[in-house]
Every structure is written in structure tokens, then in C-alpha cells.
Amino acid sequence: MLKSLFDDVLKKLPNSKVEDYDLDLDYPHDEIIEIDPEIFESTELVPMPEDQDYDPEFSDVDEKEIGIVEGGVRAGGIEILAFYKSYRHVNEPPFRGEWGIFYINRGVQYIDQMLTFAFPGAENCRKIALDFLWSHEIFHAKFDLGILGFEAFSRRHLYLPQKLAFRRAKAQQPEEALANESAWRYAKSVDPDSSFSKQARTIGIQGISDFFYHFMKNQPGAYARFDENQFDLKSETAAGVFSNQRYRSARLDDLAHWVGLHPKGLCGRSDVPTHLILRFQYSKLISPARWIPPVKEIKESKKFLDEIQPSQKSFWEKTKLKLLKSSCLPGLDFKYFQSPNIWSARVNDNFRVHFLPVSLDRGVWEAVSFGSHKDMGHG
Numbered sequence: 001m002l003k004s005l006f007d008d009v010l011k012k013l014p015n016s017k018v019e020d021y022d023l024d025l026d027y028p029h030d031e032i033i034e035i036d037p038e039i040f041e042s043t044e045l046v047p048m049p050e051d052q053d054y055d056p057e058f059s060d061v062d063e064k065e066i067g068i069v070e071g072g073v074r075a076g077g078i079e080i081l082a083f084y085k086s087y088r089h090v091n092e093p094p095f096r097g098e099w100g101i102f103y104i105n106r107g108v109q110y111i112d113q114m115l116t117f118a119f120p121g122a123e124n125c126r127k128i129a130l131d132f133l134w135s136h137e138i139f140h141a142k143f144d145l146g147i148l149g150f151e152a153f154s155r156r157h158l159y160l161p162q163k164l165a166f167r168r169a170k171a172q173q174p175e176e177a178l179a180n181e182s183a184w185r186y187a188k189s190v191d192p193d194s195s196f197s198k199q200a201r202t203i204g205i206q207g208i209s210d211f212f213y214h215f216m217k218n219q220p221g222a223y224a225r226f227d228e229n230q231f232d233l234k235s236e237t238a239a240g241v242f243s244n245q246r247y248r249s250a251r252l253d254d255l256a257h258w259v260g261l262h263p264k265g266l267c268g269r270s271d272v273p274t275h276l277i278l279r280f281q282y283s284k285l286i287s288p289a290r291w292i293p294p295v296k297e298i299k300e301s302k303k304f305l306d307e308i309q310p311s312q313k314s315f316w317e318k319t320k321l322k323l324l325k326s327s328c329l330p331g332l333d334f335k336y337f338q339s340p341n342i343w344s345a346r347v348n349d350n351f352r353v354h355f356l357p358v359s360l361d362r363g364v365w366e367a368v369s370f371g372s373h374k375d376m377g378h379g
């Protein structure tokens with residue numbers, strides 16, 4: 001159904017040339033500009049298994065791989081784990097002839113693994129990881145289809161110019177904020193702390209919306225803007241699509257209400273094809289400079305012990321346990337902070353800790369300083 005809808009509308013639109021849209025926007029360029037289609041050559045594409053719990057390449061994501069994928073998500077956003085390919089590009093790589101939502105199985109395993117670390121004993125972690133990603137990607141499909149309606153009416157391209165304009169700064173598209181907002185709504189719907197729904201009671205995990213909140217706040221550009229005013233985000237998106245104005249304060253309120261709307265019954269589970277990518281190797285995609293190193297042991301310097309207030313010690317103990325479980329857990333915000341080799345982690349809303357690596361190979365770190373976000377230079 002969707003295919004013929006796209007075919008019918010697109011054949012009536014004038015031919016478009018990339019050069020017509022070669023604009024340079026006033027946005028920082030992405031770190032990962034384009035996923036080289038060659039990266040997919042050694043992978044295998046399979047239809048999404050019906051049983052969401054079934055993992056065709058079951059094997060744990062090891063510690064190093066966790067640090068690589070997390071580094072990738074922080075540089076490239078959710079699209080590192082799953083992506084939407086419009087039917088408009090069906091004959092282009094990667095995966096010529098296929099379109100829809102593509103999950104990278106290693107990426108799904110990554111979220112599954114982090115949820116298992118954060119919520120020991122929780123069931124349904126893989127299903128929740130997949131549904132979370134679906135909630136993000138299906139927004140892209142709805143957005144695509146919504147724009148197709150305007151294209152059918154106006155007989156001009158609107159979707160491709162938007163994509164081409166943002167091709168070097170994909171992470172800055174306000175569409176990504178809206179897609180993450182859709183994922184965040186899903187996360188809240190499976191958290192008994194924020195929803196009374198049946199879903200929250202049956203498959204829900206208490207505190208999971210907080211997990212995903214921090215997970216998305218660590219993503220680049222517009223990905224982290226999912227909790228901004230929705231109308232403003234839609235208005236900014238509309239300004240880009242309908243009047244070629246692409247900057248943070250651009251607004252087109254008249255058309256904001258229509259952004260993300262789609263004809264009823266066309267963007268359900270069975271309407272947009274879903275695929276699973278096996279044997280993807282993140283180490284080929286993510287620069288080693290972005291990898292988040294593991295933490296196996298934490299020492300505490302004299303300065304650190306002098307600085308930490310007694311009232312903060314229990315928070316620090318919790319932070320330490322989390323770091324030792326995985327340095328990539330959302331909420332820790334464990335990251336390289338300052339040259340030559342200062343790393344930082346978040347203790348709670350008020351305080352941070354700075355670290356020096358003692359041995360990166362063995363995962364030994366020394367906590368060297370404790371203080372408020374502001375005192376520690378985090379603004």
C-alpha cells in the first residue's frame with residue numbers, strides 16, 4: 001500500500017538535482033557524516049523475527065564493544081543502532097531494493113545489555129530495546145509520509161531538499177528531537193513510575209524512563225532536544241521543510257500542527273517493513289578516540305578524600321558501583337573532559353567527580369577531585 005502511494009506521488013514530481021540544494025547550513029557538521037555503504041557488505045540482512053525475544057546471533061556484547069557502541073551513540077545518535085530508509089531511496093545502498101526500519105542487532109543487544117545492568121532481573125529487556133528504537137524510527141516514517149501529502153498537493157519536492165540541506169549535519173535536524181520525543185513517550189509508557197497503563201504493569205520496569213532520559217541526553221545536537229516545547233520543535237521543522245529556513249530560531253507556526261501527521265492506518269507495525277542486520281562491526285565505524293574505556297578499579301586520592309563532603313559519601317558509593325558495573329550506564333555521563341587526561345562522571349544532580357587513568361589497559365582509575373558541576377567547570 002505505502003509503496004504504491006509513494007510511486008504515484010513521486011512520479012508526478014519534477015526531477016531533482018542534488019546541486020540545487022547544495023546549501024551550507026550554519027550548524028556544526030556531524031562527526032560521523034555518512035555511514036559508508038561498504039561497512040554493510042560483510043553483514044547479513046534478515047527479516048525481523050516475529051518473536052521479539054529471539055536473537056539470531058546470541059552472544060554477549062563484551063566490555064570493549066559496549067564502550068565502542070556508546071561512543072558511537074554519543075557521536076551519531078540513535079541512528080547508530082537503528083535507522084529508517086525511505087522508500088524514496090529504495091534503489092540506493094545500503095540494501096538496494098529494501099526500505100523501512102533497519103535494526104542493527106549488535107546495537108539492539110547493546111541497549112538490552114545496558115538495561116540488564118541497570119535493572120538486574122528485569123525481563124523483556126530485548127523487547128523493550130526494540131520497541132524503544134521502533135518508536136523513534138516510526139516517527140521518521142510518519143514524517144516522510146506526512147510530507148508526501150504536501151508534495152502530492154504542491155507538485156514539488158519537499159522531503160529531499162530538507163534531507164540534502166542537513167546531509168552534513170543530520171544530528172541537527174529538529175526531526176530527530178521529535179523522533180526521540182516519540183521514543184521517550186514509549187519509555188514513559190513502560191515505567192510504572194510514570195504510567196498506570198496495563199503495559200507498564202505487565203512488562204514495565206520501574207525507573208526505565210529515567211534511564212532512557214539520560215541515554216538520549218548524551219546524544220548529539222537535536223537528539224538531546226527531545227524535552228523542549230513540542231510545538232516549537234514542529235514549527236522549526238516546518239520552517240525548514242516548507243520555507244527553506246533552517247536554523248534554531250526559525251518558525252513556521254501555521255504549518256507546525258501538520259508535522260508528523262500521517263493518514264490513519266498507514267504507519268502501523270505491518271505497514272513499514274522491518275529488518276535485522278547481523279554481523280555488523282562497530283569498531284569499523286567508530287573512531288577509537290570516541291570509545292568509552294571500562295572502569296574495573298577505582299582508587300581515591302588524598303585531595304579527593306579531603307574534598308568529598310560526608311553527606312555525599314553514599315551517593316559516591318552508588319556512583320562507584322555503577323561505574324564498576326559499566327562505565328557506559330546512562331546517568332553517569334562518564335566522559336573525557338579536559339586535557340591532558342582528565343575524565344569526569346556525574347554523581348547526582350549537584351556533584352561530579354574527576355578521574356585520572358592509572359592504567360587504561362587494566363581499567364584502573366583514580367578519583368582525584370570532587371565538587372559541584374559548576375566548581376568542576378561543567379557550567
Ligand SMILES: [Zn+2]
Pocket residue numbers: 078079136137140176179
Ligand atoms: Zn532518527
